[in-house]
Every structure is written in C-alpha cells, then in structure tokens.
Amino acid sequence: MRNPLTSILSSKYGIIVLLGLTVFFAFIFVPEFGTINNLTNIAIQSAPLAILAIGQTVVIIAGLIDLSVGMLLGLIVVIAADIMQGQSSMTVVAILAALGLGGGVGMINGLLNNLLRIHPLILTFGMLSILQGLIFVYTDRSVGQTSPEFSWMANGTVLGVPFAIILLIFVAVLVSFLLHRTRLGAHIFAVGGGEEQARRAGILTGRVKVWAFIFSGLSAGVAGMLVAGRLGTGYPNAGVGYELDAIVAVVLGGTSLAGGRGSILGTIAAVFVLGVASNILNLMEISSFVQIFVKGLIVVIAILLNQPKRIVAS
Amino acid sequence: MLLEIKGLTKRFPGVLALESVDFSAKAGEVHALVGANGAGKSTLMNLLSGVYRPTDGEIIIDGQAVQLSTPGIAVSCGVSTVYQEFSSIPQLTVAQNIFLGREPCGKSGILSHKRMYADARAILDKYHLELDEKALVENLTVANLQLVEIARALSVESRILILDEPTAVLSIPEQENLFRIIEQLKQQGMLILYVSHRMEEIFSISDRVTVLRDGKKIDTVQTADILPADIIRMMIGHDIEQSSGLSTADSGEPIFEVSFKDKRRGFTVVKGEILGVAGLVGAGRTRLARKLIGIEENNDMDILLHGEKVNPGSPQDAIQQGIVYLTENRKHDGLFANLSVLKNTTASALERFTSFGFLRQGNEKKAGTKILDRLHLVASSVDVPISTLSGGNQQKAIFGRALMCNPSVLICDEPTRGVDVGAKEEIYQLLVELAQQGVAIIFISSEMKELFAAAHRLLVLHEGDIVEDLPTSQLTEEKVLQAATGTLN
Numbered sequence: 103m104r105n106p107l108t109s110i111l112s113s114k115y116g117i118i119v120l121l122g123l124t125v126f127f128a129f130i131f132v133p134e135f136g137t138i139n140n141l142t143n144i145a146i147q148s149a150p151l152a153i154l155a156i157g158q159t160v161v162i163i164a165g166l167i168d169l170s171v172g173m174l175l176g177l178i179v180v181i182a183a184d185i186m187q188g189q190s191s192m193t194v195v196a197i198l199a200a201l202g203l204g205g206g207v208g209m210i211n212g213l214l215n216n217l218l219r220i221h222p223l224i225l226t227f228g229m230l231s232i233l234q235g236l237i238f239v240y241t242d243r244s245v246g247q248t249s250p251e252f253s254w255m256a257n258g259t260v261l262g263v264p265f266a267i268i269l270l271i272f273v274a275v276l277v278s279f280l281l282h283r284t285r286l287g288a289h290i291f292a293v294g295g296g297e298e299q300a301r302r303a304g305i306l307t308g309r310v311k312v313w314a315f316i317f318s319g320l321s322a323g324v325a326g327m328l329v330a331g332r333l334g335t336g337y338p339n340a341g342v343g344y345e346l347d348a349i350v351a352v353v354l355g356g357t358s359l360a361g362g363r364g365s366i367l368g369t370i371a372a373v374f375v376l377g378v379a380s381n382i383l384n385l386m387e388i389s390s391f392v393q394i395f396v397k398g399l400i401v402v403i404a405i406l407l408n409q410p411k412r413i414v415a416s
Numbered sequence: 417m418l419l420e421i422k423g424l425t426k427r428f429p430g431v432l433a434l435e436s437v438d439f440s441a442k443a444g445e446v447h448a449l450v451g452a453n454g455a456g457k458s459t460l461m462n463l464l465s466g467v468y469r470p471t472d473g474e475i476i477i478d479g480q481a482v483q484l485s486t487p488g489i490a491v492s493c494g495v496s497t498v499y500q501e502f503s504s505i506p507q508l509t510v511a512q513n514i515f516l517g518r519e520p521c522g523k524s525g526i527l528s529h530k531r532m533y534a535d536a537r538a539i540l541d542k543y544h545l546e547l548d549e550k551a552l553v554e555n556l557t558v559a560n561l562q563l564v565e566i567a568r569a570l571s572v573e574s575r576i577l578i579l580d581e582p583t584a585v586l587s588i589p590e591q592e593n594l595f596r597i598i599e600q601l602k603q604q605g606m607l608i609l610y611v612s613h614r615m616e617e618i619f620s621i622s623d624r625v626t627v628l629r630d631g632k633k634i635d636t637v638q639t640a641d642i643l644p645a646d647i648i649r650m651m652i653g654h655d656i657e658q659s660s661g662l663s664t665a666d667s668g669e670p671i672f673e674v675s676f677k678d679k680r681r682g683f684t685v686v687k688g689e690i691l692g693v694a695g696l697v698g699a700g701r702t703r704l705a706r707k708l709i710g711i712e713e714n715n716d717m718d719i720l721l722h723g724e725k726v727n728p729g730s731p732q733d734a735i736q737q738g739i740v741y742l743t744e745n746r747k748h749d750g751l752f753a754n755l756s757v758l759k760n761t762t763a764s765a766l767e768r769f770t771s772f773g774f775l776r777q778g779n780e781k782k783a784g785t786k787i788l789d790r791l792h793l794v795a796s797s798v799d800v801p802i803s804t805l806s807g808g809n810q811q812k813a814i815f816g817r818a819l820m821c822n823p824s825v826l827i828c829d830e831p832t833r834g835v836d837v838g839a840k841e842e843i844y845q846l847l848v849e850l851a852q853q854g855v856a857i858i859f860i861s862s863e864m865k866e867l868f869a870a871a872h873r874l875l876v877l878h879e880g881d882i883v884e885d886l887p888t889s890q891l892t893e894e895k896v897l898q899a900a901t902g903t904l905n
Contacts, residue, residue, distance in 0.1 A: 283527050288512065288519045295505035302467065302503045303517035303568075304488025362507035 117355050117371045120404060124378050134385050142264055146257060146332070148377035149266035150175075150325040152370050153273050154344055155351040157321025159369045160277065162352050164314035165294035165361025166215070166222040169345045170229035171322040174207050176341025177237050178326030183246035183336030193251040200323040200330075207233070208319020212312030230345065237338050245336040256331025266328050270370070273324060277317065278366045290314055294361025351376065354404050376400065417476075418443040418607050419576055424473035426459050433459040435631045436473065441624070443575065446598060446608045448618040448639070451628035452651045452696075452864075452897070457611050460628070461578055464609070465497035466490030477576070488517065496569035497578040504564050506554035511536035513553050514568045539571050543597050559590045566597065577601065578609045581698065583617060595621055613696050615644040615903040629653050644903045645894070652864070652893050671856040672739075672825045673720040674708065681882040682717070683875055685825065685856040690847055692871025692888065693860040696900050700880035701860045702744055705827050708858075709734035709741045721824060735764055738824035742814055742831055744860070750814050751802055758784045758798040760813050765820035787816045792842060808839025815846065826850065827858040832866060844870045864893045878902050 128135040135141075154171055161168045181203065182196040211229055215222055258265045281287035289310045292300040301307050329340050354372035357364025379400055383393045417440045426434040434456045441447040451457045462468040464475065466484040474481050477493055484490040490497075504513045511533050512519075520531045536549040545563045547556075553564060562582065569577050579598075583591045598608055598621055612618055618625060619639060627634040627650040634650045668687035675682035685691045695701045707714040710728035719727045721737055728734035731741065743749040752760055761784045762769065769780040785798055791812040795805055802810055811831060818826055828847070832840045847870055851857050861867050867874060867888070874891055876884035876899040884891075884899040 284525065285519050285521060285527060288527060289517070291508065292505050292512075292516055295507040296503075299503040299505050300516065302465075302487040302497075302499070304486070304491050305517045306488075358507075362505065 115368075117368050117375065117404065121371045121375045121378070124375055124382075128378060128382050132382055132385050135382065138262075140381065140385070142259070144374070144377050144381050145264045145267045147381075148373050149264070149270045150328040150332075151344065151347055151351065151377075152270050152373040153328070154321050154325040155348040155355075155369045155373055156273055156277050156366055157318035157325075158345075158348040159352045159355070159357050159364050159366055160281065160290060160317040160321075161222075161314045162349075162357050162359060163281070163294045163361060163364040164290045164311055165297065166311060166314055167226065167349065167359075168208075168211065168315060168318040169223065169226040169349075170207065170211060170233060171318055171348060172341040172343060172345035173230045173233035173237065174204060174319060174322040174341070175326040175329060175344050176338060177233050177240075178203050178323055179330040179333065179340040180237055180240060180245060180336035180338055182252070182327065182330045183244075183248050183333075184241075186246060186249045186252065188247035188249060190249045190251055193249045196249070196252065197327065200327050201320060202323075204319040204321070204323025204326065205316050206319070208316040208322075209312060211319065212315035215311060215315065216308040241336070241338055244338070248330050248334050252327065252331040253334060254331070256328045269324065269328070273321070274366050274370060280317075281366070286310065286313055291362060294363075296362070347376075350401055354401060372404070375404070417441065418478060420474075420476040422474045422476065424460070424463060424475065425471045426456075426463060426468060427471040433631055434463070434470075437628070437631075437633045439626055439633060439636065441607050441609065443607050444602055444605045445624065446602055446610055446622045448622035448625045449609055449611045449628065450613055450618060450625060450647060450651065452613070452862075455628040455651070456631040457628055458580070459631070461497065461580055461609070461611055464490065464495055464576075465578060466495070491517075491572055491574070494573075494575035495578065496572055496574035496576070497580070498562065498565040498569055498582060499580055504553045504561060506552070508553060509549065510547055510551050510553060510556075510564055510567075511549040513564050514539065514549075514571050516568065518572065535571070536567070539567050543567070543570060543600065544593070545597075559586050562586065562594075566594075570601075574606065576607045576609065578611070580611045581613075582610070583612070583614065591617075613901050615647065615901045618647075619644065627651060644898075644901075648894055648897045648901070648903070652897060668854075671722060672858075673718075673723075675718050675720075677716050677718065681885065683882060683885055685858060687854050687856060688851045689873065690851050690857045690859050690871045692867035692874040693858060693877065694862075694864065694867055694874055694896050694900060695877035697862070699877040699900065701877050702829055703880070704877065705741055705829050705858070705860060708827060709739055735821050738822065740764075740818045740821050740823035740826050742818050742826070742828040744829035744833060746807075746810060746814060746834070751810060753803040754801055756799045757788070757793070757795050757802050757805065757809075757813050760802045761788060761798075761816040762820060764817050768820075783820070784816070787819055788813065791816055791819075791846065806836065806839075807834040808836050808842075811835050811839065811843065815843070819850075823855055825856045825858065827860070829860045830862065831859070832861070832863070840866070864896060867896075868893065876900050 154175065158168060158171065178200045182200050185196045185199055186192040211226055215225055218225065255265055260268060281290060289300065289305050292305060293307050293310045297307050330336065333340060351372040352369050353359060354375065355365060355368030357369065376397060379396065380393055383396060419441045421437060421439040424434060424437045437460065449457050449460065459468065463470050464484065466487040466489055469485055475484060476482070482493050484493060484495065505516065514536050515532050520528050520535060522528045533549050540547050540549060545567055547560055547563055553561065556564065582594060586594060601608060610622055622639045624636055625639050625642070625647060626636040627647060629651060670684045671687050672685040683691070693701050703712065706712045707717065708719060710730045710733055714727055718725055721739065726737050728737055728739060734741065752763065758781060762780050766775065769776045769783065788798060793809050793812045795809060802813055831843055835843065844866065847857055847859060859867070859871055871888050873887050874884070874896065875882050876896055878900055884896070
C-alpha cells in the first residue's frame with residue numbers, strides 16, 4: 103500500500119475522503135450535479151437513511167445488530183399518517199407516537215435479547231416479520247395523510263438549509279455526545295469489545311444492550327417521521343429494505359461488525375457516498391438496474407479499501 | 417482478620433469443586449494459594465471475585481458477611497482480581513480499560529476524558545508502571561497487558577488483590593518489577609492472594625501459604641517454617657510411594673524424534689512405547705502437541721518420523737504422515753456434536769470409502785462399526801448424534817477416528833478428561849494394546865496417577881521446556897511435581 107491515495111482511502115477516514123472525491127468529480131464531470139436544487143434533493147433523500155444508520159451504528163458498536171428497523175420505520179409511517187389525517191393539531195401526537203413506538207419496540211428487542219438469549223440477527227429478523235405482519239393487519243393500502251408540518255420537516259428549508267439536514271446534524275451530534283461523553287456510551291463500546299470482560303468490570307451489560315436497541319428504535323422513529331413527510335401518506339411498504347441499507351452504510355463507514363469500534367461520522371459519510379453515487383447515475387440517465395449493480399460494486403470496493411489488514415494477509 | 421471464609425463450598429453438576437473450605441488472611445499479608453491442577457484454586461478465586469456464586473458457606477470481609485454475587489459487587493467490596501486470561505478490551509485505550517465500568521465523570525454526569533487520562537497517568541506513575549495511558553490495548557505486549565490489569569486493580573483502592581498465576585507470561589525483569597509492586601502494596605496494608613504453583617516465587621514473596629487439594633483445604637502454614645518439599649507433599653496428598661509403572665519398553669527402533677534448533681531438550685519415542693507428558697497447566701504441553709501436528713508454527717524444531725524429517729504444515733499433512741492428535745478439548749475441537757457417531761468416527765478417513773468422488777456408505781458403516789466394536793462403544797446405534805453419548809463413549813468414538821487413520825504416532829491430550837472410571841480403564845488398556853502393536857504413543861495428562869500407571873517413560877514440561885525425561889520406574893510423583901514446579905535442583 104505505497105500509493106498515497108490508496109493508503110488515505112484505507113485509513114480511518116477513508117470513507118470521508120471517498121465522499122470528498124465522489125463529490126469533487128461529480129462537480130467537474132456532471133454539470134447538473136452542483137445546482138442548489140440537486141444538492142438539496144440529495145440531502146433530503148439521504149437524511150432518513152442517515153438517521154436510521156446512526157441508530158444501527160450504536161447497536162453494531164455494542165456487538166449487536168437490528169434488522170427490525172426497516173419494518174419498524176414502515177409501521178411508524180403508517181400509524182403517524184393515520185393519526186394525523188392531514189390535521190396540524192395532531193402533529194405533536196404523531197411525533198410522540200413515532201418516538202414512543204420506536205423506543206418501545208427497541209426496548210422490547212433489548213429485553214427479549216437479554217431474556218431469550220437468541221442471536222440478535224435471528225431475534226430482530228423475527229421482530230421484522232412480526233412488524234411487517236402488524237402493518238398489513240393494520241392496512242394493505244396507503245392510509246391517512248401527513249400534516250403540513252410533517253411535510254415541512256421532510257422537505258422544507260431554514261435559511262436555504264433543508265430542515266432534514268438540520269435534524270440529521272442534531273441527531274448525529276447528540277448520539278456522538280452520548281457515545282463519547284457519557285458512561286453509557288463508554289459501556290456500549292466496552293460491551294461490544296468484550297461482553298465478558300465488561301461484565302467482569304462490573305458493567306451491567308444487559309442494561310447497556312437494552313439502551314443500544316432503544317437508540318436504534320428511536321432512530322427508526324425519527325427517520326420514519328421524515329419518510330412519512332416525504333410520502334405524504336401512510337404507505338405500508340415505506341420501510342422495505344431500509345434495514346439492509348442502514349447496515350451496509352454502517353459497515354462502509356468503518357464500524358466493525360464484530361463490535362467495539364465505529365464512528366457516526368463514517369456512517370453518515372457512507373450514506374452520502376451511496377446517495378451521491380445514485381444521484382450521479384440518475385443524472386447520467388443510467389438505468390436503475392445498472393445502478394443496483396454499481397451500488398454493489400461500491401460496497402465491495404469500499405469495504406476492501408477499509409480493511410487493509412485483510413488485503414495484506416491474503 | 418481482613419478476609420475470612422467459612423465452610424465455602426462450590427458444586428458444579430457432577431463435581432464438587434470446593435468442599436467446605438475455611439480460610440482467613442489479614443491485611444498487609446501476601447498469602448499464597450497453591451495446589452495441583454484441579455485442586456480448587458481457580459474455583460476459590462472465582463468465588464472471591466464474584467464470577468461464581470457459592471453453593472454454601474460464607475465470605476466475611478472486615479467482619480461483615482458479604483454476598484459477592486457479581487464481579488461488580490466484589491469490586492465494590494474491595495476485592496480486585498487480575499485474571500490469568502486477561503480481561504481487557506482490546507479496542508479501548510489503556511486508560512479506558514483501567515477505568516472500565518468506573519469512568520470518571522464531572523458533576524454533570526459527562527465523561528471527563530482529561531481527568532481519566534490524568535488519573536491513569538497518576539496511577540501508572542505512582543507504581544512505576546511503564547505504560548502509555550493513551551495506547552490501544554490491542555497493540556500491547558502480553559506483559560504490558562498484565563500491567564493494565566494490575567493498574568485497574570490498583571485504581572479501585574482495593575483492599576484485597578487476587579493475582580492468578582501472575583508471572584506466567586513475564587520475563588525476569590518484569591517479574592522483579594511485579595514483586596516490587598507487590599511489596600509496595602503490602603506495605604500499604606493490602607492483602608494479596610497469590611495463586612501460583614511456582615515454588616521459588618512463593619518462597620520469595622509470600623508470608624503464608626495455603627495448600628488446597630481435591631477441593632479441600634489441607635493446611636495454612638508460615639512460609640518461613642516450611643520447605644518446598646513439604647508443600648509438594650501436601651499437594652500430592654500422600655507419602656511418596658514407589659510407582660508401579662510399566663517396565664521400560666523393549667528398546668525398539670526410534671519412530672518419532674523431535675529436536676529443537678536452539679539446543680533445547682528434545683525427545684524420542686521408540687516403537688511400542690507410551691511416552692507420558694506431565695506438566696502443570698500452562699507448561700506448554702498442548703502447545704507442544706499442536707506444534708507436532710502443524711496447527712502451530714514448528715520451524716524451530718526438527719520432527720523426524722522413521723528417520724525422515726516431516727515437520728507437518730497442517731493437521732491434514734500430519735494425518736497423512738501418520739501423526740494423529742487427539743484433542744484435550746473434545747467438545748470444542750473434537751466433536752461434530754450434531755453428526756452421528758459413525759460420521760464422527762470416519763471423518764478423518766473418508767477418502768478410504770470414496771470412489772470417483774462418491775462416498776460408499778456401506779463400506780463406511782462397515783469399517784466404522786468394526787472399529788467402534790473393538791473399542792466397546794456403547795450406543796443404541798451408530799447413527800445417533802454423538803452429543804447423546806456419555807463422555808467416555810464420545811471419547812471412544814474420537815479414538816476410533818484416530819485409529820481409522822492408521823497412525824504411526826498417536827498423540828493423546830488428556831484422553832480421560834470427563835470420562836467415567838470404567839471407560840478410563842478401557843482407554844489405558846487400549847493405549848497399551850496399541851503400543852504393543854507398534855504405535856508410538858504420546859500421552860499428555862494432568863493426572864499423575866494415570867501417567868504412572870500407563871506410561872513407560874515420562875517427559876516433564878516446565879515453562880515450555882522439557883526439564884525431565886526418565887523411565888517411569890525411576891521417577892516418583894514428588895520428583896515429577898518438583899520438576900514441573902521448577903524446584904528440582
């Protein structure tokens with residue numbers, strides 16, 4: 103790895119550099135890319151996934167995984183839209199419902215994880231299925247309508263900056279603070295790094311894991327509000343596939359699936375790498391099937407770059 | 417008395433690991449805990465550090481009965497433990513590990529990294545521990561890892577510090593440094609429980625010694641009033657008896673010769689010989705076996721089979737050469753728990769039943785059944801999952817697997833562990849039979865009695881080196897234990 107470019111790309115901040123390079127080349131080679139309108143679009147489209155992926159980063163740092171967030175997001179979209187029926191007066195109720203449902207399901211995941219000792223991959227996959235069932239028992243078509251405030255949260259701007267991005271920054275700063283500046287955060291890293299060691303150090307590992315799942319659930323609540331606002335209605339399939347995109351972004355961002363290390367900034371950068379790439383391909387009018395293919399390539403290449411040790415070993 | 421233990425008992429399913437142990441120790445004392453493998457030292461330690469809960473009995477610290485039901489509670493009661501297998505978290509820094517679970521916070525509940533690193537530095541400086549508080553633990557050497565553990569124990573203001581085999585991984589200067597730290601802590605009135613089986617250390621730093629054997633306390637004595645030989649006698653539990661070992665094997669041709677390139681002592685196994693390998697836990701017996709079959713790097717040795725250098729590069733390679741290893745950890749490295757007894761038996765020799773890439777199941781079953789019959793395996797059918805069998809029958813199936821490979825050299829690591837008495841006898845018998853058929857057998861065991869009963873010759877390992885190599889008839893248990901503890905002159 104003597105090449106300075108590859109060595110920067112494979113460093114801890116590789117994904118941020120990759121994002122910078124992608125944006126730089128997009129500005130040069132794709133004229134429509136740099137318009138305010140287009141940039142705003144990318145931001146608005148990427149924000150929900152970024153917020154969801156922040157929650158996923160927390161669970162993965164804790165050595166867990168949460169597959170249920172996609173369907174949880176879908177359920178929140180449906181219920182929030184149904185509660186509001188387009189009335190501004192119900193906005194606050196819908197927000198509370200979204201956060202309560204998100205945090206509540208997260209807590210149930212955490213408690214079941216401790217109680218049943220099933221691998222979280224299986225446990226949360228089960229929860230995914232349960233939530234999907236609930237959505238379709240509730241409705242098989244779009245229901246309700248979001249309030250104007252919800253639409254504004256998802257699409258509006260403050261001094262030219264999309265509100266969704268402000269929300270994303272707020273969530274990112276808050277969660278980074280929790281991870282790095284509180285005991286709970288330190289314990290999340292510790293439990294992911296070595297659960298038995300953490301237990302021996304007197305950390306209540308079960309409680310730490312419940313909190314990690316609660317963060318993940320809450321992130322689905324916040325992301326769900328943005329998705330609902332963009333769709334304008336309670337579309338039952340709104341959450342399909344979100345969980346995998348979130349996990350991909352977390353891993354791309356340099357967080358170890360084995361737990362114990364990871365970064366919020368890396369996760370967000372990874373979400374935007376994927377968002378920008380897909381936007382460029384759209385602008386170049388490349389078919390969406392090719393886009394899926396390219397997304398796969400980006401994921402594999404970025405992960406190879408991010409794991410220099412593995413390349414050297416082979 | 418700072419620490420008092422009354423009638424402490426720990427029962428695991430099928431094993432009484434600790435039986436009604438009474439024990440007391442005072443502040444400002446270095447108290448050594450000794451015992452042979454399986455004597456109950458680790459169990460006692462784990463009870464004190466809150467990893468296990470006692471089945472019965474009391475732990476009293478400073479006159480107050482305490483329930484040390486979690487490691488956290490033990491720490492808050494003033495008991496810190498430096499484990500043998502380390503308990504640091506590799507992805508975190510030295511300081512983060514020192515303060516794991518007790519991260520310093522400001523008044524607002526916000527972590528203070530500045531204070532954490534400053535406090536860590538202060539502790540490291542106070543005890544002259546040469547460590548960088550900001551280094552990631554995964555980049556540290558083993559000796560430095562231990563210093564992290566010790567620093568963590570020191571940072572909690574413990575009154576009782578348990579050290580489990582602390583010098584096992586240290587070089588001489590590092591050991592001296594550790595002893596200096598222990599001395600300093602003792603002066604400050606800390607009680608140090610020092611678990612070790614190295615006599616020199618026990619005699620150089622401890623004030624009193626408690627000997628455990630088979631889960632029971634044998635005695636507590638002043639170190640100054642006793643000799644290493646007395647302690648060893650207490651560890652064995654009976655006066656030295658002349659062993660009734662097998663006579664020396666007919667000096668057949670050497671089959672298996674191992675020599676080290678750095679002139680350390682090697683060994684030879686002759687045809688038809690059972691070579692016992694003794695040593696305490698951590699002496700490097702299993703490591704040696706793993707090197708012999710190529711699981712671990714063996715460039716530092718020459719391994720000769722029938723006079724030709726083989727040095728297996730992998731277990732597959734070793735099996736093809738005729739060197740077969742029976743693992744000490746049956747559950748983890750030996751069994752395919754969900755597969756049938758038959759599949760477990762034939763796993764290493766499937767190519768014998770394969771033609772044109774297809775497995776001939778009839779032949780497989782015939783051969784497998786034949787060998788299992790010979791081993792007197794008891795099972796309702798060879799098709800039941802192996803996990804449904806008893807330990808002894810599982811071990812027989814694993815033996816069957818080894819025999820299917822037609823070994824020239826069979827290395828058995830603790831082959832009777834977790835096996836009932838009847839099956840044990842059968843295994844000894846089998847080893848003798850195999851030896852008579854000309855297989856060179858290396859028999860690693862922690863049970864002295866079985867080594868004396870079933871081996872022609874014994875190697876004793878101490879800290880990775882072969883320190884003794886004599887016919888069983890010229891050895892005594894005492895002599896072996898002396899060699900194994902490094903007290904043989």
